[in-house]
Amino acid sequence: MNPRPDNRGAAIDLESVTKAYGAFKALDGVSLRIEPGEFMTLLGPSGSGKTTTLNVIAGFTDVSSGKLLVGGQSVVGVPAHKRNIGVVFQHYALFPHMTVGRNVAYPLTLRGVGQDDRKRRVAKALDMVKMGDFAHRYPSELSGGQQQRVALARAIVFDPPLLLMDEPLGALDKKLREWLQLEIKRIHRELGTTFVYVTHDQEEALVLSDRIAVFNRGRIEQVGTGRQLYDEPATLFVGRFIGDSTVLRGEARSDGTGTALTIAGETVAAPRRLAGETSPVMLLRPEKLAIRRPGQADGKNRLAGTIAEAIYLGSGSKYEVKLGDGSTAIVRSPLTGENFALGEKVELCFDGADAKLLPDDSTADTTLT
Ligand SMILES: Nc1ncnc2c1ncn2[C@@H]1O[C@H](COP(=O)(O)OP(=O)(O)OP(=O)(O)O)[C@@H](O)[C@H]1O
Numbered sequence: 001m002n003p004r005p006d007n008r009g010a011a012i013d014l015e016s017v018t019k020a021y022g023a024f025k026a027l028d029g030v031s032l033r034i035e036p037g038e039f040m041t042l043l044g045p046s047g048s049g050k051t052t053t054l055n056v057i058a059g060f061t062d063v064s065s066g067k068l069l070v071g072g073q074s075v076v077g078v079p080a081h082k083r084n085i086g087v088v089f090q091h092y093a094l095f096p097h098m099t100v101g102r103n104v105a106y107p108l109t110l111r112g113v114g115q116d117d118r119k120r121r122v123a124k125a126l127d128m129v130k131m132g133d134f135a136h137r138y139p140s141e142l143s144g145g146q147q148q149r150v151a152l153a154r155a156i157v158f159d160p161p162l163l164l165m166d167e168p169l170g171a172l173d174k175k176l177r178e179w180l181q182l183e184i185k186r187i188h189r190e191l192g193t194t195f196v197y198v199t200h201d202q203e204e205a206l207v208l209s210d211r212i213a214v215f216n217r218g219r220i221e222q223v224g225t226g227r228q229l230y231d232e233p234a235t236l237f238v239g240r241f242i243g244d245s246t247v248l249r250g251e252a253r254s255d256g257t258g259t260a261l262t263i264a265g266e267t268v269a270a271p272r273r274l275a276g277e278t279s280p281v282m283l284l285r286p287e288k289l290a291i292r293r294p295g296q297a298d299g300k301n302r303l304a305g306t307i308a309e310a311i312y313l314g315s316g317s318k319y320e321v322k323l324g325d326g327s328t329a330i331v332r333s334p335l336t337g338e339n340f341a342l343g344e345k346v347e348l349c350f351d352g353a354d355a356k357l358l359p360d361d362s363t364a365d366t367t368l369t
């Protein structure tokens with residue numbers, strides 16, 4: 001439970017890990033290096049393989065092929081209880097017949113830790129999750145958020161070099177979730193342990209993580225910081241999954257100067273082209289698009305549209321704009337910007353350099369949760 005600047009937690013290496021159930025591959029060649037002390041989030045839609053990856057690391061599931069190293073040592077074939085890994089699940093798996101104190105002491109009892117040491121470490125773990133006053137309560141006498149904090153205390157009390165969490169805040173309401181996200185971040189900082197965290201909530205991933213691995217259909221599409229994934233998505237799937245985005249599809253022409261897309265008779269251009277024969281789309285972040293009244297658009301790239309939805313966000317407004325081809329663009333406009341009414345005809349404009357050119361992927365839209 002002491003801060004461990006000397007020991008920043010265990011590294012994890014997954015190398016070409018595959019997990020098959022019959023002909024179906026829940027994991028299909030997953031490779032991932034997690035650095036000692038890192039906060040790594042596994043993000044992806046339902047069924048993409050996040051929990052399977054966590055179960056493989058924990059030892060609850062065997063791999064079909066590939067390598068798995070924890071702290072540089074292969075753990076393939078090592079049973080879960082010998083891996084010394086802390087685990088927290090979505091549903092608080094506290095023992096209902098034990099008090100909070102006995103729940104948290106349980107991993108220490110299993111490890112034969114003496115009574116005095118046990119008491120001290122339980123108190124410390126409960127303090128860390130701000131549940132020091134609840135040691136004598138039973139789980140049924142706690143709120144959901146309190147139970148999850150106890151589960152977290154139980155997972156860190158034996159000072160594991162690695163903590164795995166599978167949607168631990170999934171069952172809690174938004175406010176509580178946001179507060180516990182910050183608590184988990186603080187605990188990670190104080191412990192210095194490696195955290196691997198599963199969520200399908202991209203905002204949660206952005207708040208918590210050093211890096212995020214984006215899963216899709218049993219594979220990792222991209223690993224990077226939130227900023228890297230937002231600014232430089234490697235695939236359309238990643239671009240759509242992280243943050244809001246507008247995807248422009250049209251008849252494409254590429255030449256030495258870049259790529260042009262013709263969408264319902266209007267042509268927009270970006271100064272880049274894709275290698276190969278893939279059909280390109282343009283991805284634009286909401287803050288890279290500007291809304292203007294007709295005739296007032298600046299710059300070369302403009303698209304006519306109609307305001308389909310106006311959402312007041314406090315810090316500004318978000319507009320959904322229906323384009324000529326029936327698709328929807330998402331635009332964020334600052335508080336100081338002009339206001340537009342539902343049904344109003346507008347023009348969107350953008351700098352071609354801000355458009356990310358990506359290969360089209362028809363699964364990117366449909367696999368969102
Ligand atoms: N024991 C099993 N037998 C057969 N298929 C399984 C088994 N366990 C998981 N799967 C399948 O493997 C795929 C990945 O499941 P996994 O639980 O890893 O998804 P997930 O990303 O955690 O999704 P969610 O966000 O819904 O929790 C799913 O299609 C699931 O149905």
Ligand SMILES: [Mg+2]
Nearest residue numbers: 050051052166
């Ligand atoms: Mg899951």
